[in-house]
Amino acid sequence: MMEKETRYFEIFNKVLELTDDGFIVTDIDGIILDINEKYCKFLKTTKKEAVGKSIFKFIPNSKMLDIVENRYTEESVIHTYEEGTTEETKVIVSRSYVEDDNNNVVAGVAQVKFRLDSLDAAKKLMEQYSTLNYYKEQYQALQENAYEFDHLIGEDPVFEVQKRRASHISKTHFSVLLTGETGTGKEVFAKAIHNSSDRKDYPMISINCAAIPNELLESELFGYEEGAFTGAKKGGKKGKFEIANHGTLFLDEIGDMPLSMQAKLLRVLEEKKVDPIGSTSSIPIDIRLICATRKNLHEMVLNGTFREDLFYRINVINLEMIPLRNRRNDINLLAKYFLECLNEEYRKEIDFSEEVKICLYSYNWPGNVRELDNIIKSAYAVCDGLQIRLKDLPSRLVRDKQSDVNQLEKEMNYHKAMEKFEEQLIRNYLLQSRGNVQKAADLAKIHRSLLYKKLQKYNISIYEYRKR
CATH class of the missing domain: 3.40.50.300 (P-loop containing nucleotide triphosphate hydrolases)
Incomplete structure (x- = not known):
């Protein structure tokens, strides 16, 4: 029986040693039976000096005797020490009495949570929460x-x-x-x-x-x-x-x-x-x-x-x-996508004029897709109607094509603009295929016979592209 009690005593002491909280045990007269090192340090004493002494010597305003005599329990209440007697003036305390098997009160026990330790723990938790929240936001952004x-x-x-x-x-x-x-x-x-x-x-x-x-x-x-x-x-x-x-x-x-x-x-x-x-x-x-x-x-x-x-x-x-200039078929496809995103965000229904589509297609795009995205946003911001027109685009885009555009504007109508656009598309397909009509038709996703009709319509010779 003594060996078992000794083992439990050693376990209990180890727990008291590991915890960040203060613990104290007194008898029914307020004499200290046990106290851990954390509480000793807080009370500016030692275990050797404290055990066997009255709790009132170290905590003059202790409520331990009242707890024992009136058999009640307190949980997480604030206890204020007399100034100068401890490292801190306020702590959070839980106190209780202890009964034996015959319901006789044999001791009082208190657990003390030190305010600075609690704040430090809260700070660590907040740092961990902030880190977790950061990764949560990053994860959500990635998912979007x-x-x-x-x-x-x-x-x-x-x-x-x-x-x-x-x-x-x-x-x-x-x-x-x-x-x-x-x-x-x-x-x-x-x-x-x-x-x-x-x-x-x-x-x-x-x-x-x-x-x-x-x-x-x-x-x-x-x-x-x-x-x-x-x-x-x-x-x-x-x-x-x-x-x-x-x-x-x-x-x-x-x-x-x-x-x-x-x-x-x-x-x-x-x-x-x-x-x-x-x-x-x-x-x-x-x-x-x-x-x-x-x-x-x-x-x-x-x-x-x-x-x-x-x-x-x-x-x-x-x-x-x-590079975007080497996939010209995707230029207006990407431009349409960027424009649809902006329309959805700002709840508008802005579209491109036909001359803008031709201009976007013809430009060389040294900044590639990122430049295209930025230019669509810029044009969208300054557009004052339901169509993005040439005047809304940066001057560098229209400078090289301005002479062509001026000629188009003299006789501009939908059909003329689309024919000009179609001719440029066909010439680009031939350029990519080096004059191979079947490959050009595959790029355009039309039948070869239809492409031959378009070549005849616009008087385009495939041989000039085979020499390149």
Whole structure:
């Protein structure tokens, strides 16, 4: 029996040692039978000094005797200590009496929650809640923009082939390098690859290597421990690799990453673990890496500004994005999509005039899809009617075509404008097919015999396109 009591006593003491709360036990006369170290520190005493002494010596306004004598319990009440006797003046206390098997009161017990500890715990919970809320918002934003290949706008045959290829790539775990001009939709393709992969239930984390100062890039990617450097956040910070674990990490503009960081990135990819700044232990990671750049990395390797070993590590699969000028059939399709989004948002029914459609089709789009999106928004903002007209477009779009437009306006009507538009379309199909009528008809999605009639109507010779 004594062994059992001793064991329980040891367990009880261990619990009191581990808890952040203060505990005290007294007999029916208020003599302290037990007290844990946390409460001793709070009362500015020691366990050796406190046990066997009256509770009133340390807490003159204690209610313990009243609790024992009148047999009642208090839960989570505020107790105020006399000033100068304790570390804090107010705490939250729960008190109760203790009975034996014969219903005789044998002791009183109190649990004390220290205000500063409670505030610290609340602060930690709030920080965790804020972090959780941040990721919840990020997740919701991703869901609202849950790009998948079926949602990507475009009917150009080359673009369709590119989508199918990317869809096949998404079923693997290989690293992907997306190259091409700015504004061609590299991040959109990265999101579609992620959302079509078996990692879609985990996050895709994006970071623009060109937008973050070199001295901060390491901490953003790998994270850091508390106190790792001056200004380090209390509690440390997770890096993008750790946050993206089991998901996808998208490194945009990787061609702007400094050589020193390239070496550290290569090590992480080879060892599949990260070392947060200031940490003595590594964190294993499992991510799918997708990188993007507008630069010629192969040329940078030859110039010594990009590591050759890293280039081959990230360039397992390469997707070269198609400039918008090379998929002209999609220009007005995309413009219509952007316009419909704006109409839905602002509850309007604005449309494009025919001359604007011709102008959009004819422009070279150095900024690609992003430039098209921005120009539609700009024109929408200044449009004062139910149609976006040439006067609503930036001057650079209409400058090259102004002479053609002036001629059209002299005799402008719907049929004339559409015929001009159709002729330009046919010439573009022939240009893409190098004068091959069957291929041009396939691009236009019309029968070859109909295309021959159109060629005759507009007096277009296929031979001039075969020479190009």
